[in-house]
Amino acid sequence: LSSYLHWLSPQVDVRGSALDAPFPNEGPRLFYCYRNQDVVALALVLCRESSASSIRSVRVVVDDSLGGRLSAGLGSEMGHDVLWLRRSPFGQRARDVQTLIRTQRSIGIAVDTGGPYGEVRSSLPRLAARCGARLVPVAAMASPSLPIWPRPWIGVPLPGAVLSFAVGEAVEGGDSPEVLRRLQASLDRAVEHARSQLRSEDMDPAR
Amino acid sequence: MVGSDDLRRFLVRLIAIELAIAEEKVLAARSLREDLGMDSIHAANILFALEDELGIEFLEIPRVDTLAGIESAIREWAATRST
Numbered sequence: 001l002s003s004y005l006h007w008l009s010p011q012v013d014v015r016g017s018a019l020d021a022p023f024p025n026e027g028p029r030l031f032y033c034y035r036n037q038d039v040v041a042l043a044l045v046l047c048r049e050s051s052a053s054s055i056r057s058v059r060v061v062v063d064d065s066l067g068g069r070l071s072a073g074l075g076s077e078m079g080h081d082v083l084w085l086r087r088s089p090f091g092q093r094a095r096d097v098q099t100l101i102r103t104q105r106s107i108g109i110a111v112d113t114g115g116p117y118g119e120v121r122s123s124l125p126r127l128a129a130r131c132g133a134r135l136v137p138v139a140a141m142a143s144p145s146l147p148i149w150p151r152p153w154i155g156v157p158l159p160g161a162v163l164s165f166a167v168g169e170a171v172e173g174g175d176s177p178e179v180l181r182r183l184q185a186s187l188d189r190a191v192e193h194a195r196s197q198l199r200s201e202d203m204d205p206a207r
Numbered sequence: 208m209v210g211s212d213d214l215r216r217f218l219v220r221l222i223a224i225e226l227a228i229a230e231e232k233v234l235a236a237r238s239l240r241e242d243l244g245m246d247s248i249h250a251a252n253i254l255f256a257l258e259d260e261l262g263i264e265f266l267e268i269p270r271v272d273t274l275a276g277i278e279s280a281i282r283e284w285a286a287t288r289s290t
Contacts, residue, residue: 123246
């Protein structure tokens with residue numbers, strides 16, 4: 001499937017602000033965060049934006065899920081730096097995250113891993129605060145796309161698909177309810193922006 | 208190294224803060240992952256907090272998903288340091 005996505009990537013028509021330098025090389029460290037269900041579409045964005053060297057400074061973190069495996073396969077084929085977190089042993093996985101954080105690089109990581117999906121969990125904003133990093137929500141979706149069993153919330157774009165991408169407002173890390181509320185609101189706005197871009201193309205995002 | 212009860216109290220408080228839950232839930236949980244929803248980023252936060260609070264670095268915790276597992280890993284680390 002990742003080979004199919006690799007083949008598909010040059011054909012996908014990208015809409016949105018992906019070209020507007022949302023991936024700075026300098027300044028505070030950034031944690032790009034997104035919904036699990038957007039991970040395949042975001043991997044395609046990475047492929048299309050591969051000419052931007054700043055994107056290559058972002059280390060993409062994926063887990064051992066279907067979407068994670070697809071993204072890892074696609075990202076690796078395109079030469080991106082992808083860290084694949086192993087499902088077990090759990091202690092090793094935690095150490096992998098800790099090692100990643102020590103590298104001081106900007107990362108891309110899902111913010112709702114473990115569910116409920118679509119909802120910001122407290123762990124990433126807390127980690128961002130510990131690192132002095134800012135959180136930047138990103139959203140991507142494609143249409144038409146085909147839901148894949150047994151994860152129907154993950155859509156695989158079909159040939160001729162339009163891919164919509166949006167970047168939310170940056171939020172400082174922290175663990176207060178206010179930080180979580182602001183991050184959730186920023187993520188929701190990015191998702192809605194990506195969705196409305198598809199609507200304006202007369203595409204049904206089916207989300 | 209702190210006493211057994213002190214260490215457990217410290218860990219319960221630390222985990223409760225990192226997971227943003229009540230301390231009673233930490234004490235009642237058999238698995239921090241399955242009962243309390245701890246993910247690998249939470250676990251990394253706990254490891255960082257142990258570094259900050261106790262000066263423990265590069266702690267190997269095979270069973271980081273249980274309170275007893277973290278406690279025994281710290282004790283083993285302390286024993287290694289004292290020999």
